[in-house]
Amino acid sequence: MRIKTVQAWWVRVPIEAAKQHRSDFGQVTTFDAAILRVETDDGLVGWGEGKNAAGSAGSYGALVHMLNHEVGPQLIGRDPADIGVIWEMLYNGVRHESAARAGHAMPQLARRGMSVAAISAVDIALWDILGKSLGQPVWRLLGGRKVDRMQAYASGGWASADSIGEQLKSYIAKGGFKALKMRVGAMDGAAHVSAARVRAARQALGPDIELMVDAHGTYTVAEAKRFIHLVNDLDLAWFEEPVIADDKLGMAEVRASGAVPIATGESEATRYAFRDLAVLKAADIFQPDPAFCGGISEAMKIGTIASAFNLRFAPHLWAGAPCFFAGLHVCAASPSSFTVEYSLGANPMIHDLVEETVEAQDGMIAIPEKPGLGFTVSERFLEAHAQRN
Numbered sequence: 001m002r003i004k005t006v007q008a009w010w011v012r013v014p015i016e017a018a019k020q021h022r023s024d025f026g027q028v029t030t031f032d033a034a035i036l037r038v039e040t041d042d043g044l045v046g047w048g049e050g051k052n053a054a055g056s057a058g059s060y061g062a063l064v065h066m067l068n069h070e071v072g073p074q075l076i077g078r079d080p081a082d083i084g085v086i087w088e089m090l091y092n093g094v095r096h097e098s099a100a101r102a103g104h105a106m107p108q109l110a111r112r113g114m115s116v117a118a119i120s121a122v123d124i125a126l127w128d129i130l131g132k133s134l135g136q137p138v139w140r141l142l143g144g145r146k147v148d149r150m151q152a153y154a155s156g157g158w159a160s161a162d163s164i165g166e167q168l169k170s171y172i173a174k175g176g177f178k179a180l181k182m183r184v185g186a187m188d189g190a191a192h193v194s195a196a197r198v199r200a201a202r203q204a205l206g207p208d209i210e211l212m213v214d215a216h217g218t219y220t221v222a223e224a225k226r227f228i229h230l231v232n233d234l235d236l237a238w239f240e241e242p243v244i245a246d247d248k249l250g251m252a253e254v255r256a257s258g259a260v261p262i263a264t265g266e267s268e269a270t271r272y273a274f275r276d277l278a279v280l281k282a283a284d285i286f287q288p289d290p291a292f293c294g295g296i297s298e299a300m301k302i303g304t305i306a307s308a309f310n311l312r313f314a315p316h317l318w319a320g321a322p323c324f325f326a327g328l329h330v331c332a333a334s335p336s337s338f339t340v341e342y343s344l345g346a347n348p349m350i351h352d353l354v355e356e357t358v359e360a361q362d363g364m365i366a367i368p369e370k371p372g373l374g375f376t377v378s379e380r381f382l383e384a385h386a387q388r389n
Contacts, residue, residue, distance in 0.1 A: 006072030010060035019346035048125030049322035123295025131372035145332035156344035157182025165204020175360030185215030195230035214240035266316035291323035303334035320349035
């Protein structure tokens, strides 16, 4: 079995005005992703996803060009089962043969960002192919699944203090969620405004619903510490991305300043960044995004680091179907995983891109049973929303 074709598209899906939300990313009017199709010479097709933009909207022209014209040609004729070998080849670039002989990484200069996003898309697609070729779900190839359904948390929460309680309660009604995440930070301006919204949310939800907050890295260290002080009595399950990912020492300072667990990682790529987070004691919960961190292969390695440091693991899954399903398989097989992110913003890239119905019941998400990643792409939908670039 050899790789025959590699094709990527920038898929942009408009979000109807009534379902749009506003955060520190601005008004979100589209859902965008780089969707990758890899086909073998015996007709098996694997689907992947790469991400390089904030939130669910952004420009994917450069990443798609990279996949089609730089990464794709390197894959033609290769055995798709060589997942780890291909990962290292793409990561190390022209020095991959030297790196393989030496037994250590010699990465190309542009090893993070868009390069790893492209590797992520390829890696997810190759795991999909491997599972299909063996007639097995990917979680079985990763070591088995610990549960057939996993607890999920509803991810959203942009409303003002006077309506945030109603918004979050609507999430409970939609899927029976017992854990909810809301946005804070720059979208509110001052930390006390965010704190007032969180206090209103907790008062509306009562003590039995887990409540998380996400600042998208928009606070300074001082602002994040002040926010923690203001919400210290609200029993938050975690405080996500309090400061920018590049400030790992600042993240560690925030974590040491209070008792609220710190979650981070959606803006990090590769095991090396998460190793640094662990060593610096900067986080309690790792949140790699499979479509950005390096795919399923790298997410599993990151989960192993979390386990080794007795940390927890909750991948960032505000994404399209290939990334979301990849995250389900990774969570099923990872000893440190404990919850799945389920976006409650408009997400046509999950619900309309695939033929399957993706939903939460009683606050739980079922782990796929079908071979590969377990979804069927609606190629009609993909064709309708693929950008011509």
